[in-house]
Amino acid sequence: MMKSIIRQLAIHNRILLASHTRPDGDAIGALLSMGLALEKKGCQITLYNESSIPAVYRFLPSVHRIREQLPAAAEFDAAVILDCGNLERVGAASAVISRIPVIINIDHHTTNDHFGHYNLVDESACATSEIIFRLVRAMEVEIDPMMATAIYTGILTDTGSFRFPNTNRAAFSICEAMVAAGVQPFVVAQHVYGTSSMGRIRLLNLALDSIEVSHDGHLSIMTVTQDMLKDTGTRPEDTDGLINYARWIQDVEVAVLIRELKNKATKPEHSHFHVSLRSNGDVDVARIAVSFGGGGHAGAAGFSIESELSALKAVIYHFSDHFVEKP
Ligand code: AMP
Ligand code: MN
Numbered sequence: 319m320m321k322s323i324i325r326q327l328a329i330h331n332r333i334l335l336a337s338h339t340r341p342d343g344d345a346i347g348a349l350l351s352m353g354l355a356l357e358k359k360g361c362q363i364t365l366y367n368e369s370s371i372p373a374v375y376r377f378l379p380s381v382h383r384i385r386e387q388l389p390a391a392a393e394f395d396a397a398v399i400l401d402c403g404n405l406e407r408v409g410a411a412s413a414v415i416s417r418i419p420v421i422i423n424i425d426h427h428t429t430n431d432h433f434g435h436y437n438l439v440d441e442s443a444c445a446t447s448e449i450i451f452r453l454v455r456a457m458e459v460e461i462d463p464m465m466a467t468a469i470y471t472g473i474l475t476d477t478g479s480f481r482f483p484n485t486n487r488a489a490f491s492i493c494e495a496m497v498a499a500g501v502q503p504f505v506v507a508q509h510v511y512g513t514s515s516m517g518r519i520r521l522l523n524l525a526l527d528s529i530e531v532s533h534d535g536h537l538s539i540m541t542v543t544q545d546m547l548k549d550t551g552t553r554p555e556d557t558d559g560l561i562n563y564a565r566w567i568q569d570v571e572v573a574v575l576i577r578e579l580k581n582k583a584t585k586p587e588h589s590h591f592h593v594s595l596r597s598n599g600d601v602d603v604a605r606i607a608v609s610f611g612g613g614g615h616a617g618a619a620g621f622s623i624e625s626e627l628s629a630l631k632a633v634i635y636h637f638s639d640h641f642v643e644k645p
């Protein structure tokens with residue numbers, strides 16, 4: 319598959335690269351590194367993400383080239399979709415993108431539905447950025463410090479700094495190679511983890527206070543409402559990583575973060591929510607997310623839903639009585 323993708327990228331010139339909405343470090347790192355590699359091969363590239371780039375990732379080289387507006391489908395010969403389990407993950411632009419003649423799907427989610435004409439999906443990869451590293455090497459593009467920083471950041475963040483269950487040998491060997499190629503680990507760490515706005519600390523305070531634990535102690539639920547964001551002057555991206563506090567609690571097997579979204583709900587007592595799920599090992603949270611129309615990995619998954627908050631919590635608590643352990 320890698321060979322046919324390299325061939326497709328060699329015969330097409332105008333390439334759109336896109337990754338999922340509310341991008342994380344991997345969605346941005348894979349987008350930048352793959353884009354820069356194709357540019358080195360002489361392609362005309364457009365980098366697209368529907369959402370604004372979180373402040374902690376704005377230090378990445380070429381990040382300013384990521385556009386929030388998508389040109390017409392006719393302007394592209396091929397699209398490379400990164401870190402998306404399904405095409406809808408790119409957001410509202412998925413309909414336009416689906417009209418681009420060649421769609422290449424590069425991803426590592428277990429729930430990937432192979433939406434592309436070409437699919438390079440490797441569930442054993444710790445990050446999409448790991449797959450990009452292998453692809454770029456096979457394309458015989460030299461990895462410069464800019465690309466190296468993007469790949470390194472993608473792997474560092476998707477493995478939770480080499481702590482999550484997806485942390486594999488490649489995570490270390492590629493990051494070592496990226497440091498050899500010019501990455502400064504301390505500089506990356508300072509940008510990604512080293513600083514926080516005062517508002518984000520106050521949001522952390524409210525989020526910690528919202529944590530509830532099920533009667534058996536195996537499930538924790540943290541809630542972040544639009545009011546909390548307003549009161550602390552924070553943005554949705556400031557909730558990134560908060561779920562790890564809920565996951566940290568002793569005996570917790572599954573941690574849940576319920577985030578209220580801004581979208582208008584169809585009923586006054588309802589809101590739109592994004593629900594993030596994290597497993598501490600044995601429970602496959604991708605299965606839970608899929609049953610709600612979402613997806614992800616065994617250890618980290620999510621879904622979006624319109625509901626009343628108390629009803630949503632009740633459904634999640636109900637689920638905790640029936641956790642399906644990984645085979
Ligand atoms: P999050 O819930 O945003 O923290 O994401 C956890 C993991 O689940 C990430 O790998 C996401 O890409 C994936 N994920 C989150 N929401 C969805 C969704 N609605 N559909 C498919 N995958 C998702
Ligand atoms: Mn991602």
Ligand code: MN
Pocket residue numbers: 344345401426444445446476
């Ligand atoms: Mn990823």
